[in-house]
Amino acid sequence: MCGIVGYIGKSAAPPILINGLRRLEYRGYDSAGMAIVDHGKIVVAKAAGKVANLNDKAKAEWPASRFTESSYGIAHTRWATHGPPTEVNAHPHLDQSGDIAVVHNGIIENYRSLRAKLEAKGSKFVSETDTEVLAHLIGDRYRGDLFQAVCDALHQVEGTFGIAVISAKEPGKIITARRGSPIVLGIASGETIVASDASAILSHTQRVIYLDDNDIALVTADHVDIRDLNNVPVNREISELEFDAGSAEKGGHEHFMLKEIFEQPDCLRNAIRGRLDFSIGSSVLSGMGTSPRDLAEIHRVVLVGCGTSLHSGLIGEYAIEDLADTLAEVQQAAEFRYRNPIIGRNDLVLAISQSGETADTLAAVREAHQKGAFVMGLCNVVGSTIARETGRGIYLHAGPEISVASTKAFTSQVAVLLMIALKLGRARRFSREDGLAFALGIESIPSLVEKVLESNDKIAQLAEGYLHQQHAFFIGRGPMYPVALEGALKLKEISYIHAEGYHAAELKHGPIALLEKGTPVIALANDIPGKDKTLGNIEECKARGARILGLITEGDEEAAAVMDDIITIPACHPLIATIPTAVALQLFAYHIARLRGCEIDQPRNLAKSVTVE
Ligand code: AGP
Numbered sequence: 001m002c003g004i005v006g007y008i009g010k011s012a013a014p015p016i017l018i019n020g021l022r023r024l025e026y027r028g029y030d031s032a033g034m035a036i037v038d039h040g041k042i043v044v045a046k047a048a049g050k051v052a053n054l055n056d057k058a059k060a061e062w063p064a065s066r067f068t069e070s071s072y073g074i075a076h077t078r079w080a081t082h083g084p085p086t087e088v089n090a091h092p093h094l095d096q097s098g099d100i101a102v103v104h105n106g107i108i109e110n111y112r113s114l115r116a117k118l119e120a121k122g123s124k125f126v127s128e129t130d131t132e133v134l135a136h137l138i139g140d141r142y143r144g145d146l147f148q149a150v151c152d153a154l155h156q157v158e159g160t161f162g163i164a165v166i167s168a169k170e171p172g173k174i175i176t177a178r179r180g181s182p183i184v185l186g187i188a189s190g191e192t193i194v195a196s197d198a199s200a201i202l203s204h205t206q207r208v209i210y211l212d213d214n215d216i217a218l219v220t221a222d223h224v225d226i227r228d229l230n231n232v233p234v235n236r237e238i239s240e241l242e243f244d245a246g247s248a249e250k251g252g253h254e255h256f257m258l259k260e261i262f263e264q265p266d267c268l269r270n271a272i273r274g275r276l277d278f279s280i281g282s283s284v285l286s287g288m289g290t291s292p293r294d295l296a297e298i299h300r301v302v303l304v305g306c307g308t309s310l311h312s313g314l315i316g317e318y319a320i321e322d323l324a325d326t327l328a329e330v331q332q333a334a335e336f337r338y339r340n341p342i343i344g345r346n347d348l349v350l351a352i353s354q355s356g357e358t359a360d361t362l363a364a365v366r367e368a369h370q371k372g373a374f375v376m377g378l379c380n381v382v383g384s385t386i387a388r389e390t391g392r393g394i395y396l397h398a399g400p401e402i403s404v405a406s407t408k409a410f411t412s413q414v415a416v417l418l419m420i421a422l423k424l425g426r427a428r429r430f431s432r433e434d435g436l437a438f439a440l441g442i443e444s445i446p447s448l449v450e451k452v453l454e455s456n457d458k459i460a461q462l463a464e465g466y467l468h469q470q471h472a473f474f475i476g477r478g479p480m481y482p483v484a485l486e487g488a489l490k491l492k493e494i495s496y497i498h499a500e501g502y503h504a505a506e507l508k509h510g511p512i513a514l515l516e517k518g519t520p521v522i523a524l525a526n527d528i529p530g531k532d533k534t535l536g537n538i539e540e541c542k543a544r545g546a547r548i549l550g551l552i553t554e555g556d557e558e559a560a561a562v563m564d565d566i567i568t569i570p571a572c573h574p575l576i577a578t579i580p581t582a583v584a585l586q587l588f589a590y591h592i593a594r595l596r597g598c599e600i601d602q603p604r605n606l607a608k609s610v611t612v613e
Contacts, residue, residue, distance in 0.1 A: 009191020
């Protein structure tokens with residue numbers, strides 16, 4: 001959602017704030033702003049659009065001294081929730097006095113009633129945002145102690161927040177707090193950074209403190225005082241980030257997405273490393289904190305997630321049922337909490353989330369805890385809220401995923417899910433020999449992906465034949481059905497082509513009415529059980545004039561004969577084939593979007609981490 005940066009230290013703040021926003025722009029980018037204190041006054045610069053617009057505007061409006069003399073400030077890049085993405089709605093927002101500035105990530109559910117009360121007391125609002133109400137509320141509560149005023153104001157708030165606050169009346173400090181939206185503090189020597197996520201901190205330090213829900217902190221250049229909202233001190237450990245600033249750069253690629261697609265062999269090696277035990281033909285996932293006996297008591301696995309993380313969960317469902325002979329089901333995280341799920345102590349709930357901050361998935365985690373289930377997280381961001389609230393689980397170790405379209409996290413999620421299925425299976429009827437064969441298959445995944453990446457130029461050339469389409473259908477069976485869904489999501493979210501994924505058998509039950517001459521059907525016809533039926537579905541599409549791009553297993557002449565275009569995938573176990581097949585579809589979507597001149601890393605209307613329900 002939104003990106004927050006606060007800086008206080010020995011360097012000039014505005015350039016640091018702008019650079020921090022650039023690193024967070026993938027979280028939301030429809031408007032931006034920053035606030036500093038200059039000669040005892042809060043000064044604010046705001047702009048609609050990208051962070052670059054803010055930088056240009058501040059350079060045009062502010063005297064040069066402001067870029068060199070101010071040593072602290074706050075900034076924000078917005079993904080609009082209340083009020084259109086205009087300059088007036090951009091953060092920071094000020095209180096009535098103009099002496100207090102606030103940036104906020106989250107949603108204040110009761111902002112209308114708060115606004116009415118404040119207007120009755122004389123507040124005049126200039127924006128349509130919930131955040132401006134919070135600024136006025138803090139100002140209304142201010143009695144000479146900013147920390148206490150923020151505490152008092154937040155006690156009135158229902159909803160979620162990650163905030164940073166400065167006041168012209170109390171220079172040299174930032175107040176920050178969180179409930180439901182992440183805040184991380186970067187602890188460097190003589191300077192402190194406040195941010196929505198660690199990517200804005202990496203260039204300063206790898207020493208960080210993650211705030212918990214209902215934490216509030218008073219931050220100065222060399223001190224952090226963290227308390228709860230009742231002003232009681234709390235202890236939060238300093239942790240060390242796994243990655244340095246370089247890992248959040250493009251590495252010479254045109255887009256983060258292409259870099260992250262090509263990083264996948266290494267990311268998959270990181271995800272697999274040390275987690276396979278060939279002596280027992282199983283996986284070693286110490287983060288699960290479970291003995292074989294604990295696993296034997298699990299009667300069902302419920303996988304919850306959103307978007308791409310939902311799709312990896314669907315592959316996990318196939319894998320767990322196939323390898324572990326255990327009931328598994330996927331539930332859309334947003335639905336989970338509201339359907340009063342029938343779960344209990346013998347259910348393992350796997351919360352899948354790259355960011356570890358997705359509000360819908362976090363809500364599902366909390367509901368699963370409430371019902372007494374065994375809850376684990378599959379996250380990429382160490383120390384993220386879901387990782388901490390589940391208390392156990394498996395990190396992907398895929399490194400920062402900057403591009404809004406998830407690629408390396410997806411394939412690492414699938415690899416981890418395959419290892420979970422293997423571990424569960426070996427605690428049941430899956431034999432050592434079968435386990436060993438599957439473990440060797442998992443170990444081969446990085447090289448299978450490298451083989452598909454070698455087809456990048458061919459896929460780029462193929463993409464030229466599909467970039468002017470308005471609609472596209474992705475079809476697959478078995479574990480390739482979720483891959484079809486994921487391929488459609490990749491294409492639609494970065495190229496804006498209307499793409500839908502369907503089970504191959506489903507097309508004839510209605511959607512086939514949409515096929516016209518030349519409509520592209522991307523068919524996952526890998527040599528897996530049901531392929532012959534998929535080939536039949538493809539013939540049904542061809543009979544209606546569709547153009548067929550087939551993803552087929554290397555050497556499968558039968559499948560090749562029915563396709564108009566083909567991408568070959570190395571032969572491997574059907575569950576393992578999901579990963580190289582997905583990589584081919586990532587490249588397909590990327591090149592179409594590139595050829596269409598789309599804003600690939602930051603597609604319109606999207607944000608990297610959806611921290612609102
Ligand atoms: C995927 O390309 C999208 N960016 C989106 O669907 C994403 O997967 C979803 O919002 C879930 O995010 P999470 O994995 O961080 O929870």
